[in-house]
Each structure stands twice: as structure tokens, then as C-alpha cells.
Amino acid sequence: MLDYVVVGGGIGGVLSASLLSHVGRQVILFEAQSYLGGCAGTFQRKGFYYNAGASTLVGLEENMPLGRLMKFLGLEPPTKEIDPSMVVHIADRQIRRYKSWEDSLAEIESSFPQLKHRAFWERVKAVSQDLWSLSCDLLPYPSPSSPIKALLKHPLAFLNTILCHFVSSRRVARFYLGEFNSKYESFLNHHTLITAQGYMEEVPFSVASLGLTYPNLTNYYAVGGMGKVVESFASRIKHVRLKEKVLSIEPMPWGFLIKTTLGEYETKRVILNTTIWDAGNLVRELKPYSERAREKYRKMWGAFVIYMTLEDSGLEDLSHHHFILLDKPIPYTGSRSLFLSLSEREDPILSKDGTRSVTLSTHTHLHLWEGLSSEEYMERKQKALEYCMEELYRHIPSLRYVKKLALFAGTPKTFRRFTLRYRGSVGGLPAVMDYFPFNFPPPLTPVENLYIVGDTVFPGQGWPGVALGVINLLKFIEKDIGIC
Incomplete structure (x- = not known):
């Protein structure tokens, strides 16, 4: 009998299976697709490769969650440091988000000279640094002893951040900056949107501080695509079953019976790398759990993504x-935003044969793509694509004249088909004040020995968030694994 079955090969599933396999547990990872990574994967279409979504990668330092896992596993994924982490285009301005704090602040001050930025951004920096120093000691979540442990070990950091969970980031920005114009508000809003799935007025200042400073962390380019980073972690898993879809999970007196498209398996414990909204589709006993989640956690986003191969x-x-x-x-x-990720010229996979791979993504409300006829769906898809391309050309004019060898788009309907996520949602559960931190779902479910990892359980989205969520789960179920 297996110790664990992990269902789903996204970031959370791969990290969980990798760690458990590394410490000697008998683990099988099942993934319905032919590649690992899910929304963070790399796929092939007509001979070209593309990252499924925006390909930012941070948190590989030893004091960060993902860096801790890399050190524990003895891995060095194929990455390369990049600086600046991004270029922000707003109106006629370009703001480069450098790793250097002073250089990054100078860019912001130059673009918005009428505001006194330093006090606000120094506060943002202090809170984000304190939260990362507290991150491991606040686990496991939820646990009444964890905050006490963090307070005793890091009293100043704890007291400096505790109130930040209960005040909106917009309110803090107004306190430090006073009145600011719509351009600056857009600049702040969209940083929290891509990192926390919410705007400044919705997101607590604690979470916003992490999102606003992530460009100042060491950012990395994933050589060969984000899928190669996922595969690096998967190299520690002894048994990975691609293209084998799990059909059902049945609790038994001795554990669980797993039925897949290719067979049946017995295991003591199950880890689902799925959303809280989808868990009941696989486990009948979790249907009430997922139904409650769909009722309670209604805020979610989808993505409209354009994929291109350029000459x-x-x-x-x-x-x-x-x-x-x-x-x-x-x-x-x-x-009101677009995020473009461009492959590096020397990339052996994404940029082979004198090409470059591009992913251009934006948020979308899910209901705008639901209940449509085929004609309506294709019409909306084409109009959205054309509008996005014109905006791209307006801000980076040279791209208009570059030959496109391939150009196609994906919608929430596409993501639902390939990732099996509820309504085709991406980005996880928004870390907004209605949910975060105390109403955010834990990794534990009502079914004993059955758990959930990924971006809809604490603490949420992105490589650092999901990695910290995996560590959180292991602190419940494998207390002897000393990652942090």
C-alpha cells in the first residue's frame, strides 16, 4: 500500500510529492495532462513551446520558502537572474522595477514627482521583510500556538505587522502619500492585482507589502520554460504517472481506493492539488465541502492569454x-492591464531556430465567457485579441512589424479544458480582507487523511505562496521533516 497519492501535477502537487518521496515515503503523482505544471507549466503547440501564464519566478533565496525546499532537496533548477524584473508602461512613462531598492524608488519618484514616496515605500519594505522572517514560525496554520511562537521568537517583527492584516493597503497609502492621481493608483492597484488577485482597497496592507516588493526580490528567468523548473522538482519523485486521470477517490477503513483511467491503487493518505471548489468532483464525501466553498468564496478571476511565436x-x-x-x-x-513575458534569445527550447516565445495575459471576469453560443464565443475571443494586440503595439511599437509565426488565444474555457479548474479560474483565491488571513481555507479537509495544496488554500498564489502552503501542510502531517 502506498503512503501517499498526490492528485494533480501543478506546483503544489509536485512540491508535495517531491518532498515526501525525498524522505522515503511511497508516493505516486497522477497528472491528467502530458506535462507537469498546470497553470505554471510549459506546453507545445505545432512545434513551438509556450509558458501557460506569466512567467515571473522569485523566492529562490535560502531564507524564502522555495529556496528552503531547494536546499532541502539539493536542487538547482535551470534559472538565470534578471534585472529589472519588469518594465511598467503607464501612459507615456516607463518605470523599471529594479532589484536595487534605491534605483527602483528613483524610477517611481521620477515618474510621479509630486508625491513624497520614501516614507510609504520604506514602510512597505519593512512590513514585507518582517513577514518573510515570520513566515515559517507562523506555521502550521491554523494553530493557536503558532502566533504565540512567532511573537516570542520575533517580537518586534510580529508587533510591526499584526495590525497590517486588518487595514486596507489603500488606506495606508493615503495615510503616507495623501491624495494621489489615478495613474499612481493604477500603478499600485495592478501590482496587488497580479500578486494577490485584488485591488488596494480590498487587499490588506500585509499582503500588499509582499506584492509591491516582489519586483525588488531576486527575480529569475526559467531557462527552457517554467515547466523545466517544475520538472527539476519532479526529478525527486520516483513514480510520476502522466496522462493518467484520477476518476474517483473512495475512503476505506484502511485508507483510500484510487480509481484512474488505467487502474486502481490503495493508499493511506491523499493530497489533492486541486481547488477547494473542485475537490468534491473526485471525492463524494467532499461534495458538501466544495459546495460551501463555492458559496462562501465567490471572488475569483480568469485569464485571457495570447500566445505568440515571433521571428x-x-x-x-x-x-x-x-x-x-x-x-x-x-x-x-x-x-485594464496586460502582462507580457518574452523568452530569452538564447533559450534552447522557447527560442529555438531563431524564434522567440511570448505570453501576453490579462485578467478577466469569468461570467463574460460563460453561456455563449459558439459564434458569440469566437466573436468575443477575436475582438479581445485584436484589442490587446493594438494596445501592445501602442506601448511597444516595434512589435507590430515583427513577423508572427504563430498567434492564438486562450480563455477561461481553455483553462477549464486543460487544467480542470472550476470555471477555468486561475490565480487562486484572492487574498482580500474578506478572506485573508483568518477566513482563508487551511489544507485540512473534513475527510481524515485527505488534504489540499495549491493556490486556494493558505497562504495563496504564486511560487512562494504555494511553496509555503506545502510546508504548512507538512507541518501537520509529517512533523519530523525539518524544512523550517
Whole structure:
């Protein structure tokens, strides 16, 4: 009998299976697709490779969650440091988000000279640094002893951050900066949107501080695509079953019976790398749990993503990531921003044979893509694509004249098909004040020995958040694994 079955090969599933396999547990990871990574994976289409979503990667330092896991596993994923982490385009301005705190602040001050930025950004920096120093000692979550442990070990950091969970980031910004114009508000809003899935007025200052400073962490380019980073962690898993979909999970007196498209398996414990909204689709006993989650946690986002392969000849030197903020919403999305990720010229997979791979993504409201006829769906898809491309050309004009060898788009319907996520949602559960931190779902479920990892359980999205969530789960179920 297996010790664990892990269902789903996204970041959370791969990290969980990797750690458990590394310490000698008998583990099988099942993934329905032919590749690992889910929304953070790399896929192939007509001979070209693309990252499924925005390909920012942070948190590989030893004091960060992902860095702790890398050290524990003895891994060095194929990455390369990049600086600046991104270029923000807003109106006629470009703001480079450098790793250097002073250089980054100088860029912001130059673009918005009428505001006294330093006090606000120093506060943002202090809170984010304290939260990262507290992160391991606040686990496991939820546990009444964890906050006490963190307070005793890091009293100043704990007291400096505790109230930040209960005040909106917009309120703090107003306190330090006074009145600021719509351009600056858009600049702040969209940083929290891409990192916490919410705007400044919704997101607590604690979470916003992490999102606003992530460009100042060491940022990395994933050589060969984000999927190669996932595969690096998966190399520690002895048994990975791709293209084998789990059909059902049945609790038994001795554990669980797993039924897949290719067979049946017995295991003591199960880890689902799925959303809280989808868990009941696999486990009948979790249907009430998922139904309550769908009722309680209604805020979620989808993505509209354009994938391109460009001919590299004549393409100017561009930064890896461009964050384009718009004045008007993109049709059929409700979003006012675009995030472009460009493969590096020397990348052996994404940029082979003189090409460059591009992922251009934006948030979208899910209901705008639901209940449509085929004709309506295709019409909306084409109009959104054309609008996004024109905005891209307006901000980076040289791209208009670069030959496109491939160009296609994905919607929430596409993500639902390939990731099996509820309504095609991406980005996880928003870390907004209605949910975070005390109403955020834990990794434990009502079914004993059955757990959930990923971006809809504490503490949420992104590589650092999901990695910390995996550590959190292991502190419940494998207390002897001393990662942090």
C-alpha cells in the first residue's frame, strides 16, 4: 500500500510529492495532462513551446520558502537572474522595477514627482521583510500556538505587522502619500492585482507589502520554460504517472481506493492539488465541502492569454517582462492591464531556430465567457485579441512589424479544458480582507487523511505562496521533516 497519492501535477502537487518521496515515503503523482505544471507549466503547440501564464519566478533565496525546499532537496533548477524584473508602461512613462531598492524608488519618484514616496515605500519594505522572517514560525496554520511562537521568537517583527492584516493597503497609502492621481493608483492597484488577485482597497496592507516588493526580490528567468523548473522538482519523485486521470477517490477503513483511467491503487493518505471548489468532483464525501466553498468564496478571476511565436530577426532588445497599464478596460475582460513575458534569445527550447516565445495575459471576469453560443464565443475571443494586440503595439511599437509565426488565444474555457479548474479560474483565491488571513481555507479537509495544496488554500498564489502552503501542510502531517 502506498503512503501517499498526490492528485494533480501543478506546483503544489509536485512540491508535495517531491518532498515526501525525498524522505522515503511511497508516493505516486497522477497528472491528467502530458506535462507537469498546470497553470505554471510549459506546453507545445505545432512545434513551438509556450509558458501557460506569466512567467515571473522569485523566492529562490535560502531564507524564502522555495529556496528552503531547494536546499532541502539539493536542487538547482535551470534559472538565470534578471534585472529589472519588469518594465511598467503607464501612459507615456516607463518605470523599471529594479532589484536595487534605491534605483527602483528613483524610477517611481521620477515618474510621479509630486508625491513624497520614501516614507510609504520604506514602510512597505519593512512590513514585507518582517513577514518573510515570520513566515515559517507562523506555521502550521491554523494553530493557536503558532502566533504565540512567532511573537516570542520575533517580537518586534510580529508587533510591526499584526495590525497590517486588518487595514486596507489603500488606506495606508493615503495615510503616507495623501491624495494621489489615478495613474499612481493604477500603478499600485495592478501590482496587488497580479500578486494577490485584488485591488488596494480590498487587499490588506500585509499582503500588499509582499506584492509591491516582489519586483525588488531576486527575480529569475526559467531557462527552457517554467515547466523545466517544475520538472527539476519532479526529478525527486520516483513514480510520476502522466496522462493518467484520477476518476474517483473512495475512503476505506484502511485508507483510500484510487480509481484512474488505467487502474486502481490503495493508499493511506491523499493530497489533492486541486481547488477547494473542485475537490468534491473526485471525492463524494467532499461534495458538501466544495459546495460551501463555492458559496462562501465567490471572488475569483480568469485569464485571457495570447500566445505568440515571433521571428527573432530584427526584434529589438527588450526586457523579459512588461506590465502595461491601460486607461480603458479590455473588451470582454473588465481588465485594464496586460502582462507580457518574452523568452530569452538564447533559450534552447522557447527560442529555438531563431524564434522567440511570448505570453501576453490579462485578467478577466469569468461570467463574460460563460453561456455563449459558439459564434458569440469566437466573436468575443477575436475582438479581445485584436484589442490587446493594438494596445501592445501602442506601448511597444516595434512589435507590430515583427513577423508572427504563430498567434492564438486562450480563455477561461481553455483553462477549464486543460487544467480542470472550476470555471477555468486561475490565480487562486484572492487574498482580500474578506478572506485573508483568518477566513482563508487551511489544507485540512473534513475527510481524515485527505488534504489540499495549491493556490486556494493558505497562504495563496504564486511560487512562494504555494511553496509555503506545502510546508504548512507538512507541518501537520509529517512533523519530523525539518524544512523550517
